[in-house]
Amino acid sequence: MEIIKNASLQCLNTFGVDASAKYLSHIRNLQDIEALFEWKAKNDLPNLILGGGSNLLFKSDYQGLVAKVDLLGKDIANEDDEAVYVSAAGGENWHEFVIWTIQQGFAGLENLSLIPGCVGAAPIQNIGAYGVELSDTFHSLQTVNLENGEIQEFDKEHCQFGYRESFFKSQTLDKLLITSVTFRLAKKPEWHVNYAGLREALAGEMLSADIISKAVIEERQRKLPDPANIGNAGSFFKNPVLKVKDWEVLKAAHESLPGFPQSHNDNVKTSAGWLIDQAGWRGFRAGDAGVSDKHALVLVNHANASGAELWQVAEDIMASIEDKFGIRLEPEPRVIS
Numbered sequence: 001m002e003i004i005k006n007a008s009l010q011c012l013n014t015f016g017v018d019a020s021a022k023y024l025s026h027i028r029n030l031q032d033i034e035a036l037f038e039w040k041a042k043n044d045l046p047n048l049i050l051g052g053g054s055n056l057l058f059k060s061d062y063q064g065l066v067a068k069v070d071l072l073g074k075d076i077a078n079e080d081d082e083a084v085y086v087s088a089a090g091g092e093n094w095h096e097f098v099i100w101t102i103q104q105g106f107a108g109l110e111n112l113s114l115i116p117g118c119v120g121a122a123p124i125q126n127i128g129a130y131g132v133e134l135s136d137t138f139h140s141l142q143t144v145n146l147e148n149g150e151i152q153e154f155d156k157e158h159c160q161f162g163y164r165e166s167f168f169k170s171q172t173l174d175k176l177l178i179t180s181v182t183f184r185l186a187k188k189p190e191w192h193v194n195y196a197g198l199r200e201a202l203a204g205e206m207l208s209a210d211i212i213s214k215a216v217i218e219e220r221q222r223k224l225p226d227p228a229n230i231g232n233a234g235s236f237f238k239n240p241v242l243k244v245k246d247w248e249v250l251k252a253a254h255e256s257l258p259g260f261p262q263s264h265n266d267n268v269k270t271s272a273g274w275l276i277d278q279a280g281w282r283g284f285r286a287g288d289a290g291v292s293d294k295h296a297l298v299l300v301n302h303a304n305a306s307g308a309e310l311w312q313v314a315e316d317i318m319a320s321i322e323d324k325f326g327i328r329l330e331p332e333p334r335v336i337s
């Protein structure tokens with residue numbers, strides 16, 4: 001395992017923040033994982049597991065070792081009468097994996113097309129879009145414990161998936177490296193096309209995974225700024241989940257407040273983007289840090305904003321939303337200082 005000293009992370013995070021790591025290594029195979037494990041035993045420094053860097057904000061330089069996961073490989077692991085089981089290594093690009101499953105004739109991941117990042121990071125926040133979450137098709141995953149080298153298999157129950165949450169995000173960040181993930185894709189697919197934007201685009205269409213994926217891609221390209229053109233990490237805040245009575249009080253004061261009742265409890269999810277828009281933040285700019293004019297939920301780096309400057313905008317938004325609506329927004333990306 002090669003270790004690079006004082007490495008730039010600018011190309012390794014989609015905000016394009018010019019932070020550096022004291023040490024950087026690329027994890028390409030089992031030997032690299034073993035070497036990382038040995039390095040950790042000898043060096044009393046923190047480590048950060050990095051995928052595509054699309055859900056991170058480097059608030060400052062990282063004073064430890066960044067382990068960039070570049071494990072590759074994907075295959076059809078198994079099949080029964082009802083489903084196929086497809087696996088991909090942690091460093092595989094998520095979107096390319098989704099397209100590969102569709103090309104094999106499988107369905108189930110199409111609504112999650114074009115989400116940036118790697119397969120190994122996808123379970124960390126149980127990625128979701130257009131009414132579908134990773135947990136809907138998740139079967140199992142494999143990890144290596146970077147403290148003792150132990151290999152473990154997790155089934156769905158043990159991953160404790162929730163809205164942008166998992167066991168790995170709340171309990172084992174940077175300890176358990178996800179080496180591969182397996183999905184169960186049903187042979188009789190259920191289409192999820194009732195989400196606003198998709199429903200209209202697909203009205204009258206003969207549905208297939210390919211058609212839905214293309215509609216999702218078009219919708220995402222229309223609505224979201226592309227990190228290749230302007231630095232960002234997608235939605236910067238989670239949608240707040242409110243108790244029904246709190247939502248009703250807010251709704252009485254703001255007639256157009258969106259509300260999505262949760263099927264598994266009595267809570268109502270509302271839109272962080274709507275709240276931020278109402279507070280007038282869309283298109284805000286302070287130096288090179290700002291809020292997208294395409295989507296109020298997306299913080300953007302116009303050119304050379306530092307992580308601290310972007311975080312300042314995030315903090316100002318959180319304070320303003322709390323002041324105006326009494327809701328404390330929670331950041332979705334991991335903030336690293």
Ligand SMILES: Cc1cc2nc3c(=O)[nH]c(=O)nc-3n(C[C@H](O)[C@H](O)[C@H](O)COP(=O)(O)OP(=O)(O)OC[C@H]3O[C@@H](n4cnc5c(N)ncnc54)[C@H](O)[C@@H]3O)c2cc1C
Nearest residue numbers: 049051052053054055116117118120121127128178233234
């Ligand atoms: C334009 C844009 C749109 C987006 N849209 C969506 C969306 O619709 N839905 C959604 O849910 N997310 C969305 N995201 C957020 C992001 O793409 C996802 O969270 C993605 O899964 C992050 O993957 P990554 O490889 O970039 O992870 P990173 O940002 O590199 O890491 C994220 C977290 O996962 C950990 N991690 C990474 N790899 C591993 C591994 N192999 N093992 C253990 N831990 C690991 C990291 O330590 C970190 O805590 C969007 C981001 C952007 C930039």
